Amino acid sequence: MKKTAAPIVLLAILVCAVSCADRAPAKKITDFVYQYSIMDALLAGVYDGNMTFGELKKHGDFGLGGFNTLDGELIMNHNEVYKMRYDGSIHAIPDADRTGIAFVKFFRPDSTFAVHAKGLTYDMLKDSISKRIARNSIYAIRITGKLKAIQARAPHPATKPYPPLAEYLATGGQYNFDFENVSGTLVGFYMPDYMEKTNIPGFHTHFITDDRKQGGHIFDFVTDEPLTVEVDQAEGITIAENTHPDWQKLNLKENRQNELHQVE
Numbered sequence: 274m275k276k277t278a279a280p281i282v283l284l285a286i287l288v289c290a291v292s293c294a295d296r297a298p299a300k301k302i303t304d305f306v307y308q309y310s311i312m313d314a315l316l317a318g319v320y321d322g323n324m325t326f327g328e329l330k331k332h333g334d335f336g337l338g339g340f341n342t343l344d345g346e347l348i349m350n351h352n353e354v355y356k357m358r359y360d361g362s363i364h365a366i367p368d369a370d371r372t373g374i375a376f377v378k379f380f381r382p383d384s385t386f387a388v389h390a391k392g393l394t395y396d397m398l399k400d401s402i403s404k405r406i407a408r409n410s411i412y413a414i415r416i417t418g419k420l421k422a423i424q425a426r427a428p429h430p431a432t433k434p435y436p437p438l439a440e441y442l443a444t445g446g447q448y449n450f451d452f453e454n455v456s457g458t459l460v461g462f463y464m465p466d467y468m469e470k471t472n473i474p475g476f477h478t479h480f481i482t483d484d485r486k487q488g489g490h491i492f493d494f495v496t497d498e499p500l501t502v503e504v505d506q507a508e509g510i511t512i513a514e515n516t517h518p519d520w521q522k523l524n525l526k527e528n529r530q531n532e533l534h535q536v537e
């Protein structure tokens with residue numbers, strides 16, 4: 274027995290050297306979307322939160338959201354966060370800044386395809402993608418290419434007491450932009466109907482130009498150029514509750530679906 278002990282110990286060390294290394298990645302990658310706060314809170318006027326972008330980046334490298342006081346639209350791609358403000362300016366955001374709502378995923382596309390049609394609009398693109406995805410699953414969707422004309426928006430920062438979002442945007446809080454002939458990236462998500470209090474059912478997309486000089490929340494676009502579409506199906510979603518004191522003052526029983534349609 275004594276003679277075989279050494280080889281067994283050696284074998285055990287070798288097995289662990291191989292498998293233990295496999296089980297210890299530097300960063301934990303999940304196939305879930307991670308979201309901080311929910312859409313109904315934003316609709317009710319909870320615009321602030323305590324989630325830092327440094328913390329958010331532990332849960333994804335691709336995403337959408339907003340900023341505290343409703344100061345601009347958020348776009349995250351390749352682990353970089355940008356703020357797109359009401360005055361049309363674009364700003365790289367440090368990890369120490371905080372958000373009141375955001376949702377992110379580690380983007381690992383499951384399939385890639387091209388969509389090309391003369392006069393392709395946002396609605397036509399959504400129809401085309403809808404045919405290739407499962408209706409009751411969550412998807413992160415990245416679209417790249419050149420767009421001929423874009424209609425987008427970004428909100429002006431609000432002051433307390435914050436009004437409900439639909440009222441705020443309808444009374445001067447929303448600034449609209451038109452861009453022409455720009456190359457860039459659309460960061461989008463598709464959410465199924467069961468997400469209606471938590472997120473926005475259907476497609477939701479923000480855009481940023483390749484030169485990082487223009488962007489916003491997308492209402493519509495048109496293009497004659499081919500677009501590359503990458504889709505990443507999530508296994509599900511993790512919701513982190515908003516940790517700001519305003520969250521606990523909310524009445525989440527109210528049905529805010531009409532307000533959601535107004536703001537989208």
Ligand SMILES: [Zn+2]
Binds near residue numbers: 337346478479490491
């Ligand atoms: Zn948006």
